[in-house]
Amino acid sequence: MTEGAQDRERSWKDAWPVLVALGVVVVAAAGIGISYLIRPADERMSTDAQVQHAINDAYTARNDVDYQKYRASTCAADVASAAFPNESTFVDQNRKSFDENGHIVIPEITGITVSGDRARAQVHWHFDDKPDQKQVTDTVVVREDGDWKVCTS
Structure with missing residues (x-):
């Protein structure tokens, strides 16, 4: 790795893949949570x-x-x-x-x-x-x- 690459400042663009993955997880968890709230417990058994x-x-x-x-x-x-x-x-x-x-x-x-x-x-x-x-x-x-x-x- 060159010295210039090590000194480069990190930007929010470097975190983009992590933020996308986090968003997918949050949406999936919300979907599961909503389905449990909507469907009665007896139907889930x-x-x-x-x-x-x-x-x-x-x-x-x-x-x-x-x-x-x-x-x-x-x-x-x-x-x-x-x-x-x-x-x-x-x-x-x-x-x-x-x-x-x-x-x-x-x-x-x-x-x-x-x-x-x-x-x-x-x-x-x-x-x-x-x-x-x-x-x-x-x-x-x-x-x-x-x-x-x-x-x-």
Whole structure:
């Protein structure tokens, strides 16, 4: 390198490639951010994740003794069934279960298979106060009006 090239002062033109690259990154990040704001979280989730979310909602409703959330996370056929509990029965059963066993804990949901608007999964769970009594429940989840809901059949 010659002595004159070393002494040359840097100008803003030397930074031009870096500024262009920075601009591209900012525009790309803004586009991704806007897409996340516009699209609801449920639409960004995979189908398997939506099924897991529906199962989690049903168990969380039981843990919270939240009858309205439980109804909302259950398929229409089950809600219309004569066997579906009314609010007082639901509250009594779940408070008693909580007092005797603690919260329901779901360490994992496995074996998710989706076929159209129906899915099956194995829910691995136990009670907080009885971690050594692990259980696995086969669970059916159906899509109704775009939302996944837990169903008995």
